[in-house]
Amino acid sequence: MDFDLTDDQHTIRKAVAELAGKFDDQYWMAKDRDHEFPTEFYDALASGGWLGITTPEEYGGHGFGITEASILIEEVAKSGGGMNAASAIHLSIFGMHPVIVHGSDELKQRTLPRIVNGDLHVCFGVTEPGAGLDTTRITTFAKRDGDHYVVNGRKVWISKAMESEKVLLLTRTTKFEDAAKKTDGLTLFLTDLDRDHVDIRPIPKMGRNAVSSNELFIDDLRIPVEDRVGEEGQGFRYILDGLNPERMLVAAEALGLGRVALDRAVRYGNEREVFGRPIGMNQGLQFPLADSLARLDAAELVLRKATWLYDNGKPCAREANTAKYLCADAGFQAADRALQTHGGMGYSEEYNVARYFREARLLKIAPLSQEMVLNYLGSHVLGLPRSY
Amino acid sequence: MRWELSAEQQEFQSVLRDWLARRCPSSRVRAWLDSGDPAEFEQDFAAEGWSAVGSPEALGGQGGDLIELALVAEELGRCAAPSSAWLGSVLAVPVLASTPDVAKELLADNVTTVPVVSCDGPPAGHALVESGHGITGSVRAVLGADRATRLLVPVRNSGFVLVDTESAGVVVRRRQPTDRSRSVADVELAAVQGTAVDAEVGVLADMASRAAVLISADALGVAERLLAMTVEYSLQRKQFGVPIGSFQAVKHAAAEMLVTVEAARSIVYMAAASVQAGHPEAALRAAAAKAQVTARVSALADTALTLHGAIGYTWEHDLQLYFKRAKLTERLFGSPSTWNERIATELALVP
Ligand SMILES: Cc1cc2nc3c(=O)[nH]c(=O)nc-3n(C[C@H](O)[C@H](O)[C@H](O)COP(=O)(O)OP(=O)(O)OC[C@H]3O[C@@H](n4cnc5c(N)ncnc54)[C@H](O)[C@@H]3O)c2cc1C
Numbered sequence: 130m131d132f133d134l135t136d137d138q139h140t141i142r143k144a145v146a147e148l149a150g151k152f153d154d155q156y157w158m159a160k161d162r163d164h165e166f167p168t169e170f171y172d173a174l175a176s177g178g179w180l181g182i183t184t185p186e187e188y189g190g191h192g193f194g195i196t197e198a199s200i201l202i203e204e205v206a207k208s209g210g211g212m213n214a215a216s217a218i219h220l221s222i223f224g225m226h227p228v229i230v231h232g233s234d235e236l237k238q239r240t241l242p243r244i245v246n247g248d249l250h251v252c253f254g255v256t257e258p259g260a261g262l263d264t265t266r267i268t269t270f271a272k273r274d275g276d277h278y279v280v281n282g283r284k285v286w287i288s289k290a291m292e293s294e295k296v297l298l299l300t301r302t303t304k305f306e307d308a309a310k311k312t313d314g315l316t317l318f319l320t321d322l323d324r325d326h327v328d329i330r331p332i333p334k335m336g337r338n339a340v341s342s343n344e345l346f347i348d349d350l351r352i353p354v355e356d357r358v359g360e361e362g363q364g365f366r367y368i369l370d371g372l373n374p375e376r377m378l379v380a381a382e383a384l385g386l387g388r389v390a391l392d393r394a395v396r397y398g399n400e401r402e403v404f405g406r407p408i409g410m411n412q413g414l415q416f417p418l419a420d421s422l423a424r425l426d427a428a429e430l431v432l433r434k435a436t437w438l439y440d441n442g443k444p445c446a447r448e449a450n451t452a453k454y455l456c457a458d459a460g461f462q463a464a465d466r467a468l469q470t471h472g473g474m475g476y477s478e479e480y481n482v483a484r485y486f487r488e489a490r491l492l493k494i495a496p497l498s499q500e501m502v503l504n505y506l507g508s509h510v511l512g513l514p515r516s517y
Numbered sequence: 518m519r520w521e522l523s524a525e526q527q528e529f530q531s532v533l534r535d536w537l538a539r540r541c542p543s544s545r546v547r548a549w550l551d552s553g554d555p556a557e558f559e560q561d562f563a564a565e566g567w568s569a570v571g572s573p574e575a576l577g578g579q580g581g582d583l584i585e586l587a588l589v590a591e592e593l594g595r596c597a598a599p600s601s602a603w604l605g606s607v608l609a610v611p612v613l614a615s616t617p618d619v620a621k622e623l624l625a626d627n628v629t630t631v632p633v634v635s636c637d638g639p640p641a642g643h644a645l646v647e648s649g650h651g652i653t654g655s656v657r658a659v660l661g662a663d664r665a666t667r668l669l670v671p672v673r674n675s676g677f678v679l680v681d682t683e684s685a686g687v688v689v690r691r692r693q694p695t696d697r698s699r700s701v702a703d704v705e706l707a708a709v710q711g712t713a714v715d716a717e718v719g720v721l722a723d724m725a726s727r728a729a730v731l732i733s734a735d736a737l738g739v740a741e742r743l744l745a746m747t748v749e750y751s752l753q754r755k756q757f758g759v760p761i762g763s764f765q766a767v768k769h770a771a772a773e774m775l776v777t778v779e780a781a782r783s784i785v786y787m788a789a790a791s792v793q794a795g796h797p798e799a800a801l802r803a804a805a806a807k808a809q810v811t812a813r814v815s816a817l818a819d820t821a822l823t824l825h826g827a828i829g830y831t832w833e834h835d836l837q838l839y840f841k842r843a844k845l846t847e848r849l850f851g852s853p854s855t856w857n858e859r860i861a862t863e864l865a866l867v868p
Contacts, residue, residue: 411765412764412765412766412769413765413766413769416766
């Protein structure tokens with residue numbers, strides 16, 4: 130067993146920390162407050178070549194694995210950018226995976242180099258009002274019309290849609306009730322978010338406000354066949370392929386957020402004096418922070434194992450789910466404790482931990498709820514009967 | 518709203534507490550547990566009149582009601598007294614309302630009489646059958662059965678039958694729970710003859726609520742004792758040059774124990790008063806007491822053990838008596854989840 134990072138991984142960690150570190154608390158506080166996309170940050174990562182970290186070299190990327198991608202996104206979150214920073218680049222880092230694996234060469238040539246250089250913003254359109262975790266229940270329908278599809282339907286929560294030129298859109302081409310299997314009949318597109326046919330409305334939400342999440346009303350959106358990813362009817366499988374690495378990235382984001390929250394709590398615990406001594410001297414404060422450190426470290430180990438398994442082509446679903454579960458939990462707990470450590474100041478925006486707290490809470494819900502992880506572990510790993 | 522014990526009840530509690538401190542110190546408790554024979558305590562307790570407290574005078578009791586019984590249970594828990602005969606008997610008393618003579622023998626003459634219900638779950642069900650030849654069947658884990666002279670046997674479709682443990686066909690097999698301050702036995706009956714006792718419908722449901730209240734009160738007493746022991750120890754034990762009680766984590770853990778104790782007291786006496794008054798939510802409140810109090814006290818016992826360090830893990834230290842009692846109490850007459858299930862069925866939830 131070898132717990133060391135490779136030289137490349139060390140370099141990535143250091144370089145990303147340095148680059149992301151240029152964007153200070155003030156920057157993120159303002160972006161979050163003003164609901165403004167962090168363009169400067171995004172551009173800095175793009176010009177540093179980081180957005181193409183997992184994109185194959187033939188399309189201008191670096192062809193690194195999910196281990197490197199997770200280190201990158203963890204550092205980004207940990208820099209204090211939190212989920213605002215992570216979500217700004219999340220899809221560029223790994224979201225194109227279904228396209229890379231299943232898309233036509235032409236589609237890849239047309240899109241991937243632009244992802245790498247930062248020119249092309251994409252969002253991921255899966256969730257619908259009537260279909261949250263139960264993805265196969267989506268109803269947005271793509272009807273074939275010559276060399277086009279005509280799409281109608283509604284999506285919800287689509288992050289970054291406001292800022293995106295294209296959407297990776299999951300649709301049905303066979304209705305649920307007509308499909309032989311419920312996972313059949315879904316088709317994936319990478320296509321333009323044509324504002325004439327897609328009405329995009331941001332959803333007022335609790336946190337991560339530098340990146341919008343939106344409702345999409347899709348009305349006769351015409352998609353050329355060339356924008357289809359892979360075969361018709363196979364879209365659900367393509368998405369599934371990317372789920373484990375997606376969980377790992379989310380875990381890394383939660384981990385980074387937990388780390389920065391804990392750092393801030395420690396700093397404040399050392400600085401703030403009440404009753405004539407630093408508050409961190411109280412076991413009532415010190416122990417929860419020490420406990421969070423232990424939990425973050427343990428969660429990180431599972432994450433490292435998961436990404437290692439994936440990069441080595443081994444089965445990793447159990448570890449990917451566990452990593453997401455433990456990192457989301459440890460990250461939120463650390464943020465909660467950081468807030469508590471700051472007392473009343475924790476509740477103000479000034480100390481940033483309130484922002485981390487709001488963002489960390491998200492990771493227990495999306496993109497996959499903690500409950501669904503337990504469903505997976507309960508039925509697929511332990512072999513208990515499926516409960517739903 | 519004013520919620521407190523009356524002056525009389527407080528006086529009663531303190532007299533009983535003093536008496537138990539003298540007559541039931543841990544040295545004697547240990548001797549009774551080691552010999553497996555708590556008769557000395559049982560006789561002493563009855564002779565002093567304590568077992569008649571909380572039962573109606575018409576049945577040979579000294580008056581008072583479930584609140585007084587809860588006070589007794591709390592004090593018995595506080596000293597880990599071998600009280601199964603007492604608890605079994607006071608659960609039997611309401612069943613004997615129609616036969617005051619039998620009740621008087623129980624309360625005034627100390628003829629220990631316990632209901633033959635399993636303490637594996639809430640008192641319920643009539644597992645035994647009466648045929649032309651007598652009663653036949655077996656019931657596992659009956660609280661105090663090995664201490665009893667008479668058994669009050671619930672019989673399917675026909676109320677209760679009073680049976681002498683000496684009667685032909687009665688076998689009482691003692692079991693040894695880890696908590697040695699409780700006694701439990703399996704009862705087997707083969708064509709046993711007895712005397713029919715008329716009991717009201719619902720008497721078993723009422724018994725369940727009363728058992729829940731009294732077990733929770735016992736847990737409260739245990740918790741108070743554990744808290745007192747823990748605080749005392751944390752002031753006495755020194756590490757790193759200071760009493761361990763000066764470490765904040767220890768202090769906070771003890772404070773949490775106090776929260777458990779105070780919450781338990783409120784829940785227990787609220788439940789006792791509700792069951793006594795036949796409040797429409799009496800069964801719910803009793804179930805809440807059993808589920809909440811015994812589970813929290815079981816956790817409190819864990820904390821007490823942690824704060825005592827290795828010494829609490831020894832046989833020599835009295836902590837083990839209370840620790841084991843708290844653990845059995847959690848399961849006695851049904852686990853918290855069983856009682857929570859009862860609460861859930863009473864609520865308007867999705868089935
Ligand atoms: C800020 C934000 C950004 C998002 N960005 C995107 C995006 O870019 N693209 C996109 O497609 N989606 C996005 N989502 C949507 C996100 O993926 C969903 O919210 C998530 O999958 C949960 O679905 P839901 O909200 O419909 O919950 P539901 O499916 O309605 O679930 C509600 C609750 O029920 C529980 N539950 C459901 N089924 C079960 C079961 N079988 N067993 C036990 N519990 C169950 C869930 O755990 C949850 O607690 C985003 C959401 C948020 C909040």
